[in-house]
Amino acid sequence: MLNGYIAAVVTPFSNEKLDLESFERYISFLSGSKISGIVVCGSTGESLSLSLNEKITLIQTAQKITNGKINLFAGVIDATTDNCVNFIKKTEDMVNGFLCICPFYIKPSQSQIYEHFKIISESTKKDIILYNNPGRVGTSIEFPTLKKLSTQKNIIAIKECSSDLSVFTTYRNSLKENFAFLSGNDDTACAALAMGASGVISVTANIAPDLCATAYSSFKQGNFERFGVVRDALEPLHKLMFAEPSPAPVKYALSKLGLIKNELRMPLSPISEQLKAKIDKIIHELNLEKI
Numbered sequence: 001m002l003n004g005y006i007a008a009v010v011t012p013f014s015n016e017k018l019d020l021e022s023f024e025r026y027i028s029f030l031s032g033s034k035i036s037g038i039v040v041c042g043s044t045g046e047s048l049s050l051s052l053n054e055k056i057t058l059i060q061t062a063q064k065i066t067n068g069k070i071n072l073f074a075g076v077i078d079a080t081t082d083n084c085v086n087f088i089k090k091t092e093d094m095v096n097g098f099l100c101i102c103p104f105y106i107k108p109s110q111s112q113i114y115e116h117f118k119i120i121s122e123s124t125k126k127d128i129i130l131y132n133n134p135g136r137v138g139t140s141i142e143f144p145t146l147k148k149l150s151t152q153k154n155i156i157a158i159k160e161c162s163s164d165l166s167v168f169t170t171y172r173n174s175l176k177e178n179f180a181f182l183s184g185n186d187d188t189a190c191a192a193l194a195m196g197a198s199g200v201i202s203v204t205a206n207i208a209p210d211l212c213a214t215a216y217s218s219f220k221q222g223n224f225e226r227f228g229v230v231r232d233a234l235e236p237l238h239k240l241m242f243a244e245p246s247p248a249p250v251k252y253a254l255s256k257l258g259l260i261k262n263e264l265r266m267p268l269s270p271i272s273e274q275l276k277a278k279i280d281k282i283i284h285e286l287n288l289e290k291i
Contacts, residue, residue: 001156001178001179001180001198002036002071002127002129002156002157002180002182002198002199003036003180003198003199003216004035004036004037004199004200004213004216005035005036005199005200005202005205005209005212005213005216006035006036006037006038006039006071006073006182006199006200006201006202006205007030007035007037007038007039007201007202007203007205007206007209008038008039008042008043008044008045008075008201008202008203008205008206009026009027009030009038009039009040009042009044009045009062009206010026010044010045010046010206010247010250010251010254010260011023011041011045011046011050011058012026012254012259012260012261012263013261013263013264013265014261014263015263016263016265018054018057018058019260019261019263020057020061022259022260022261023058023061023062023260024061024064024065025259025260026254026259026260027061027062027065027066028065029209029259030070030205030206030209031065031066031067031069031070032069033209033210033213034209034210034213034214034217035070035205035209035210035212035213036070036071036199036213037070037071037072037073037096038062038066038070038071038072038073039073039074039075039099039201040058040059040062040072040073040074040075041055041058041059041074041075041077042075042077042099043075043077043101043133043136044203044206044246044247044250045058045075045247046247046264046265046268047075047077048077049265052087052090055074055087055091056090056091059072059074059091059094059095060094063094063095071096071097072094072095072096073095073096073097073098073099073129074087074088074091074094074095074097074098074099075098075099075101076088076098076099076100076101076120077101078103079103079104079105079106080103081103081115081116081119081120084100084116084120085119085120085123088120088123088124088126089123089124092124092125092126095126096126096127097126097127097128097129097154097156098120098124098126098127098128098129099129099131099159099201100117100120100128100129100130100131101131101133101136101137102116102130102131102132102133102134102137102139102140102141103116103137103139104136104137104138105137105138107138107139108139110142110144110145113139113141113145114145114148114149117130117149117152117155118149118152121149121152121153121154121155122152124154125154126154127154127156127157128152128154128155128156129156129157129158129159129180129182130146130149130155130157130158130159131158131159131161131184132146132158132159132160132161132162132184133159133161133184134161134162135161136161140162141158143167143171143174146158146171146175147174147175150175150176150179151176156178156179156180157179157180157181157182157198158179158180158181158182159182159183159184159201160181160182160183160184160192160197161184161185163185163188165188165191165192165195166195167181168181168183168192168195168196168197169195169196172196173196180198180199181196181197181198182197182198182199182200182201183197183199183200183201184200184201186200186202186203186204186234186238186241186242187235187238187239187242189202189238190215190219190227190231193216193219194219199216200212200216203241203242203246203247203250204234204237204238204241204250206250206253206254207237207250207253207254207257207283207288208234208237208286208288211230211233211234211286212234214226214230215227215230215231215234218230233286236282237282237286240275240278240279240282241253243271243275243278244271244272244275245268247264247268248264248268248269248270248271249271249275249279251263251264251270252270252271252275252276252279253279253283256279256280256283256289257283257288257289
């Protein structure tokens with residue numbers, strides 16, 4: 001079963017172009033940590049601002065650096081089934097699997113959502129993680145649809161961003177035993193673990209991968225005293241990573257760690273000076289400068 005912390009990585013830019021030198025340094029940092037995987041070209045990676053060739057280049061680079069040390073997933077962020085399948089076919093030889101969001105903007109019906117993901121599943125032998133984020137896309141993968149999709153052999157997990165943490169218990173108990181529920185919200189991830197989540201797809205794990213991994217391992221080992229200490233230490237960092245539109249806060253934090261430049265593609269823009277000061281403070285308090 002898929003588990004542990006998986007970092008939803010950013011895309012470094014320099015003068016509006018891909019900054020592959022920084023990307024290699026950054027992915028080396030993550031692949032040498034205790035997290036279990038990364039997602040490249042997801043929403044945190046500003047996927048909608050990337051061309052197909054840029055996405056392929058990023059995935060090729062990530063494959064070279066990770067070299068099997070951690071799981072590598074590609075984000076599939078598109079509103080049309082054909083575009084999703086085309087992207088998967090061009091990159092499936094380079095990744096362990098795909099994180100596929102529900103089609104956005106068009107608000108498809110549940111039967112259309114089912115057919116969309118069924119076609120995606122049948123287009124590849126690689127693992128598929130469904131991505132349910134109704135706040136982003138305008139519609140939700142409802143439980144009857146999820147239950148049908150979970151019977152597909154290579155649909156192995158769902159990244160769940162619902163504010164209703166009970167789904168990590170109630171839905172999970174009604175699905176196949178090895179189907180993984182992953183939290184998509186850093187601020188409630190520890191609570192989701194207690195409700196039955198097997199892991200987290202995380203923004204915070206980009207800058208504090210080992211702390212996040214320690215929180216997970218402490219919980220799984222029943223070391224709740226250690227878990228509580230790390231949970232409470234990470235809590236203010238989780239909030240700061242979403243205090244302004246993501247991924248601007250985490251990009252700034254990564255720039256402070258010397259891993260990437262603090263550059264985004266419009267309409268995103270750098271964070272405020274006030275938020276910079278708060279992030280500087282928590283980076284120092286958590287001793288994250290020493291990477």
